[in-house]
Amino acid sequence: MALPPRCNACPVREASLCGSLGEDAAHALSRVMHRMRVPAGRVIYGAAERADTFAILISGVVKLVITKPDGRQQIVGLQFPSDFVGRPFLDGSNLSAEAATTLELCCCSGRAFENVMREHPIIERVLLKRIAADLDSARNWAFLLGRTTAQEKVASLLHLIAERMARSVVRGDRERPCALGLSLPLSRMEMAECLGLRLETVCRQMTQLKSRGVISTMGRRAFDVLDMEKLRNCAANATAMTVEECV
Amino acid sequence: MALPPRCNACPVREASLCGSLGEDAAHALSRVMHRMRVPAGRVIYGAAERADTFAILISGVVKLVITKPDGRQQIVGLQFPSDFVGRPFLDGSNLSAEAATTLELCCCSGRAFENVMREHPIIERVLLKRIAADLDSARNWAFLLGRTTAQEKVASLLHLIAERMARSVVRGDRERPCALGLSLPLSRMEMAECLGLRLETVCRQMTQLKSRGVISTMGRRAFDVLDMEKLRNCAANATAMTVEECV
DNA sequence: CGGGTCGTTGACTCGAATCAATATAGGTGG
DNA sequence: CCACCTATATTGATTCGAGTCAACGACCCG
Numbered sequence: 001m002a003l004p005p006r007c008n009a010c011p012v013r014e015a016s017l018c019g020s021l022g023e024d025a026a027h028a029l030s031r032v033m034h035r036m037r038v039p040a041g042r043v044i045y046g047a048a049e050r051a052d053t054f055a056i057l058i059s060g061v062v063k064l065v066i067t068k069p070d071g072r073q074q075i076v077g078l079q080f081p082s083d084f085v086g087r088p089f090l091d092g093s094n095l096s097a098e099a100a101t102t103l104e105l106c107c108c109s110g111r112a113f114e115n116v117m118r119e120h121p122i123i124e125r126v127l128l129k130r131i132a133a134d135l136d137s138a139r140n141w142a143f144l145l146g147r148t149t150a151q152e153k154v155a156s157l158l159h160l161i162a163e164r165m166a167r168s169v170v171r172g173d174r175e176r177p178c179a180l181g182l183s184l185p186l187s188r189m190e191m192a193e194c195l196g197l198r199l200e201t202v203c204r205q206m207t208q209l210k211s212r213g214v215i216s217t218m219g220r221r222a223f224d225v226l227d228m229e230k231l232r233n234c235a236a237n238a239t240a241m242t243v244e245e246c247v
Numbered sequence: 248m249a250l251p252p253r254c255n256a257c258p259v260r261e262a263s264l265c266g267s268l269g270e271d272a273a274h275a276l277s278r279v280m281h282r283m284r285v286p287a288g289r290v291i292y293g294a295a296e297r298a299d300t301f302a303i304l305i306s307g308v309v310k311l312v313i314t315k316p317d318g319r320q321q322i323v324g325l326q327f328p329s330d331f332v333g334r335p336f337l338d339g340s341n342l343s344a345e346a347a348t349t350l351e352l353c354c355c356s357g358r359a360f361e362n363v364m365r366e367h368p369i370i371e372r373v374l375l376k377r378i379a380a381d382l383d384s385a386r387n388w389a390f391l392l393g394r395t396t397a398q399e400k401v402a403s404l405l406h407l408i409a410e411r412m413a414r415s416v417v418r419g420d421r422e423r424p425c426a427l428g429l430s431l432p433l434s435r436m437e438m439a440e441c442l443g444l445r446l447e448t449v450c451r452q453m454t455q456l457k458s459r460g461v462i463s464t465m466g467r468r469a470f471d472v473l474d475m476e477k478l479r480n481c482a483a484n485a486t487a488m489t490v491e492e493c494v
Numbered sequence: 495c496g497g498g499t500c501g502t503t504g505a506c507t508c509g510a511a512t513c514a515a516t517a518t519a520g521g522t523g524g
Numbered sequence: 525c526c527a528c529c530t531a532t533a534t535t536g537a538t539t540c541g542a543g544t545c546a547a548c549g550a551c552c553c554g
Contacts, residue, residue: 146443
């Protein structure tokens, strides 16, 4: 009746939804879920088909995208390791979920998940909290999109990525003063789609942050946070900040 | 064991969360909830205090606002009659809920609600669906903020208000070709705070919509939709639309 | 009827978008 | 392993939509 070895060895067990369940709900879930690798770019669920997947993200990043008929796209959410992906009970909006990087998932069909959930109401309660947290993030994102400068947007995104990627990489470690050697899960284009900007604008802001010694980049898909404090400042209120204060 | 008279006479009973509950869960809820009037401008819950209210909105409009230390504000959600207001189980973000107009609420303490919920898990399931729907709205709002022009933003907001206000006013009526004599629950300033714009920009867009015969206004807090089709077009893709096509 | 808030309009500025060249990374085949 | 090739990223010049600042007008209150 013990959990399978893959659960005991699971790097996100505590941080994920599973970590908040009791022994038997966790066990019941473990019986229907299985590991899976998904290559970057794969669509996990799209606007058309019924979202019939439930998954916990073990590694990699998933982007949630709204696409309109005229081609405009907006990334409205990012899911990191330990987050869940899926839309139990959900209506058909124009939302799709796509692997931004190669993923490791622990997943099952939506139907199987709903069955386990019906037998273990605690899962429902935990899911409710997770969705409420997602709602909070979505609203904070709306603030970012509506009320901040390009500078703040880019800095906030890098800050978010630094926090979430570092947490999933140096687990257990004491908090580091600054995050080094982080992989950047998004292209410039995708960053722009996140932030309601054009990719050229994202580039320019990245260049500025580099020249101010806030970050540095290595290749296209990696960066360092040289000064977390500065980054936080840039994210919070770039407008109230002169170049002197920032450098 | 019947529901109290105020429930049977409740104008939003079917559309609200209560309408999706079984007989006894609805009855249990009705015993802890009570009617309340709240004047416009009152803060229902704020960033500081623990959000300890749960309410179903019977009439009026509630705005959900994020305020940053530097004074920037963004309205990240509107709740209309039949929606719920409150944050069961929720973390402290910088979100506050404020009455945009005079409200009629059916409410109880968050604690009381959680107690009833624990005894009637169906409430949890229904709440989960409502929150998931809110999450969807929040993400669609993020698209609006990130990827649309001022024109589309204003048109979309008016369209949303027309839909939700009409639904709560002419309940039961067949769908009207266009909504007339709608009350506008927000000031220009609040509209701007919704849309990530300045109030002057909102004004200019309103003026344009009027001159194109899409809407008309009567006083500060009322408007008509003269041509719902045009409004929908303006909301969907103002950029792809010349003045000729619109007029 | 007068005062104050809120809304409207106008003139001008500025930040990000757009259009247009490069430059670099990273993969491919020789 | 190197040279090439194509995606992606960067930088520059210019435009344009929304912001800002300022004046005026309309509505709502006592």
